[in-house]
Amino acid sequence: MLQGNIDIGTIKNEVLYEVAKLAFQGELEEKKDQLPFEMIPGPQANFRCCIYKEREIIRQRILLAQGKSPSSKKDDKNIVQVISSACEECPITRFVVTDNCQKCMGKRCQNACNFKAITMSRDRAYIDPSKCKECGKCAQACPYNAIADLMRPCKRSCPVDAISMDENGIVIIDEDKCISCGNCIRNCPFGAISDRSFLVDVINLLRSDIPVYAMVAPAVEGQFGAQVSTGILAEGIKELGFDGMFEVALGADFVAASESEEWYEAYQEGKKMTTSCCPAFVNMIRKHFPELTKNISTTISPMQATAKVVKALHPDAITVFIGPCIAKKSEVLDHITEGGTDYALTFDELNAMFRAKEIELSSFGQNMQQGSIFGKNFAVAGGVTASVLQALKEKGIQADIHVKGCNGAAECKKALMLLKAGKLPEDFLEGMSCEGGCVNGPGAVLSGRQAQLNRANVLKSVDDRAIYDTVHSYEDCNITMHRK
């Protein structure tokens, strides 16, 4: 039941939890229609205008938790979806004059406007929405900062301009443009955008007799507390019904080794290249800079490399990636023919599963490490570069390689524009769509300072194995590291 002063995260997590619980009990189909009424019993509304709207939001979120589109009107394949009942239809008049206006004599706003949209009303300037072209010159010109830029938070946060509004002001996401980065999900103050989930599919398969293996992203350390090592997590994951857990840091070591060879070759040929591990960054190139597709490293992602190792060891296994990333779900769908990862979940979805099965992670203890510290650092901006350089060092290769680290989608876009224009001074481009790296991904349970502190504590016990130690220990798996 949802009560009191609740936020967006709580609503999302409670829906995932309730859905996971019913799915584990095998009662989802029978009871899902009743769920909105149980979660919002009424008669008082908690977080929106009335219980009917709240129940509709819950109903749409239940559809998303089952991987379905929340809107009956259309069923596109996009991962990121609009919860129409939750969309507030935010004001679309972008520039608005506020109380700060002194109705001064300078009238710089009026002079700055090329479209004669600004007139003086009784006590302040007025912008005529029918004439305003949203150029923003008036806001820049005002000496009192009296003109507010009210761009919708979802639209402002989108790095690729994929967001527009329908005639009723409800958000529309252009799936041809969307790169599944998750920025709009994070930035909508009403929680009206969310991602589809494989949660129910994975639970159904866990309840079948097919072996299912979890693969946790290198960002995992610190997500479930300062004391939860991957060894402890692996025990918890087995309690959920998985047959075992692998660290994607292991696949990251393979990627660092493969990319070091690739980079060195490209460096000698004078060819510029980008990383391929961040799926939102790769989506950005494919959809918005298609001419640069040839510059993407052909090395598969750490997730796919890990999946190939798992399938080499357990040929009948189903592989489930679990990480902080929403775009990984699109990578799974787009690369289904590669025979690697079968499903992708986020950490908050994993957390919902732990809660549904009442699993306490502190009650287990065992050591486990599969990837090196370099592989684990793929989750932090700059980490991929550091690992590739380390792999070169381990091979004894000296090369004065310069890498542009792009921290966040805006930096990625800027660097790609330079690369497209042939003006990027560096040899390589490391693209990370999330600022700070995967550790700050939209599907994380915890981000910011607490997550950092936890992570530092968990990583203290990591040994000093080298990248090639990992690669050699799985040599028998004989995996191909390049896309077809």
Next chain:
Amino acid sequence: MVIQVCIGSSCHLKGSRSVILKLQELIQKHQLEDKISLSGSFCMGQCQKGVCLKLDEEIFSLSPDTTVEFFENEVLGRLG
């Protein structure tokens, strides 16, 4: 041409992975890699008809055994 194969748990258990593999082989055999994009899809909500496949916004019901027939009639047929 875009072909999406449902990879939801129900279709998975009915063999969606075999369908994908078969289609991929057929696409390679006919050298249609540039003309057909094959990807996975979330549950299409028609689990009883699985394995579900979407081609040009139309949903088809397949099994690993009927994949070749589907490919020859629908895919090659549409490509002309």
